[in-house]
Amino acid sequence: MPYPQNQIPLCPAPLAAALRVIPLAPLSLSLTVFSRKIARNNPGLINRLGEFDTTDFVLDPTDLPIVLCLNPNGGLPKVKLTRRRQAKGSTRISGPLAALLGLVHGAFDGDALFFSRDLVVEGDTSAALALRNAVDDAELNLALEAASLSGPFARPIQQLIALAERQTGLCLTRPEDAALW
Amino acid sequence: MVMEIVCPAGTPAALRAAVKAGAHTVYCGFNDETNARNFPGLNFDRAEMRAGVDFAHAHGSKVLVAINTFPRAGDEAIWHRAVSAAEASGADAVILADLGLLDYAARNHPGLRRHLSVQAAAANADVINFYADTFGVKRVVLPRVLSVPEIAAINCETKVETEVFVFGGLCVMAEGRCSLSSYATGLSPNMNGVCSPASHVEYNEQQGVLDARLGGYLIHRVEKGQPAPYPTLCKGCFSAGDKTGHLFEDPVSLNAEKLIPQLQKAGVTALKIEGRQRSKSYVAQVVRNFRTAVDALEAGQPMPEGMLARLSEGQAMTTGAYKKTWR
Structure with a gap:
């Protein structure tokens, strides 16, 4: 998902508004299951985290009313969505959702986002670097991972994700190398 | 060729x-x-x-x-x-x-x-x-x-x-002989392979102003909307006498x-x-x-x-x- 110049889109307001009222516990459970599947399919990701494989990370999409607390838990990740003021962790990585998703999919360079102030790291900088490097090496594609969990609905799910990507500008899949910046 | x-x-x-x-x-x-x-x-x-x-x-x-x-x-x-x-x-x-x-x-x-x-x-x-x-x-x-x-x-x-x-x-220092990082952290690129080791880097953003510290020392402060540099001492912004600026090199x-x-x-x-x-x-x-x-x-x-x-x-x-x- 190439973006013109340095413009990183913000998450659509209706999605942000919906997250103010949606119960977070079921979503947290779903994301925990999802992250465990990713960890199973990408053991190198956990290995590359090294000593930080049990660190409490706070991933803070600044255009959403919630944050994501992630603990890799040695390969059995735990994910919890919470309101921003309740989040606790040793490392916080903040930025627009599009920037965070772009990092996960290797569409963006983390240092470039840091230079442009689109990304802010607070707390344990070593842990943040380890996570960034591990995720960059894993070459994740969240859309494919989600589709593979959907059984007979895999194809419609992928089509739905592609539509959402076009409509929102969020980087929901791993782009071809030619589209990277 | x-x-x-x-x-x-x-x-x-x-x-x-x-x-x-x-x-x-x-x-x-x-x-x-x-x-x-x-x-x-x-x-x-x-x-x-x-x-x-x-x-x-x-x-x-x-x-x-x-x-x-x-x-x-x-x-x-x-x-x-x-x-x-x-x-x-x-x-x-x-x-x-x-x-x-x-x-x-x-x-x-x-x-x-x-x-x-x-x-x-x-x-x-x-x-x-x-x-x-x-x-x-x-x-x-x-x-x-x-x-x-x-x-x-x-x-x-x-x-x-x-x-x-x-x-x-x-990096415009005498490469292989730069010990700036050692003064603040005890670690250097020459011996440990790290210039400004992440374990010694700390960021803090308040009202859009980003502070970067290395080994506890404030090495630069970036105002809201301004691009951020790497947290290296050679790119730090220092005050000496009545002047404040990038004494070693610009970021x-x-x-x-x-x-x-x-x-x-x-x-x-x-x-x-x-x-x-x-x-x-x-x-x-x-x-x-x-x-x-x-x-x-x-x-x-x-x-x-x-x-x-x-x-x-x-x-x-x-x-x-x-x-x-x-x-």
Whole structure:
């Protein structure tokens, strides 16, 4: 998902508004299951985290009313969505959702986002670097991972994700190398 | 002859991205203190290095292994094992800086090509020829303190291939001898492979103002909306007397793209891109940009306009020492 110049889109307001009222516990459970599947399919990701494989990370999409607390838990990740003021962790990585998703999919360079102030790291900088490097090496594609969990609905799910990507500008899949910046 | 693009790779994914983007050569290091980019989550274990070399060779690219820190007294075996592992992986060359390690490699791994790291700070033909005559060094990575005429003068007096940095973080200290990081953290790029180790870096943003501390010392404060630099002391903003500013160097990236024709005329063999700590996104884009440039030069076509500012530290670029205009 190439973006013109340095413009990183913000998450659509209706999605942000919906997250103010949606119960977070079921979503947290779903994301925990999802992250465990990713960890199973990408053991190198956990290995590359090294000593930080049990660190409490706070991933803070600044255009959403919630944050994501992630603990890799040695390969059995735990994910919890919470309101921003309740989040606790040793490392916080903040930025627009599009920037965070772009990092996960290797569409963006983390240092470039840091230079442009689109990304802010607070707390344990070593842990943040380890996570960034591990995720960059894993070459994740969240859309494919989600589709593979959907059984007979895999194809419609992928089509739905592609539509959402076009409509929102969020980087929901791993782009071809030619589209990277 | 096309100038060789030598590209960084901090992870196997970055190596593959570099090769696919057209890098003639990729340089990388093991995941320990034997290389000067010893950051968390970065670099290659032995198996990954072997697989990376195989992948590169299958696509017609070469791999250089940087073992360019200075062995610690009593622990030389760590560095010796790294040289053996590099040869076992099928790497095309090792990039070394330490005299003792060069001697060890020349004696014990004579078939393994040796390059001289920028960390050796070899900045004139006499010392380069000494390394070539004594340790069989075939290529030298020149420090980022030389002008284009100075590089041309070196190439007139040596048969050793020269490799110069053309893009990325700019280090203008006497490379291999910079201890700035040690003063604040006790760790240095020379001995530990880390300049401003992440474990000693702390950021704090309040109302849009970003403070960066290294080892507890405030080294720069960036106002809201202003681009942020790396948290290195050499790019720090200090107050001395009645002046506040970047005393050592401004937080900008080197970009010598426009100087490629002059560097070719100066006899340079290879163009090096800095940034093993960067992502595969950076690697792919920078390599593609520079590969297009050298291919255009070879074909006698005009050099394309670059699009690399957004990837640069401070989002600003300089030609560094190649055109000496510093204050």
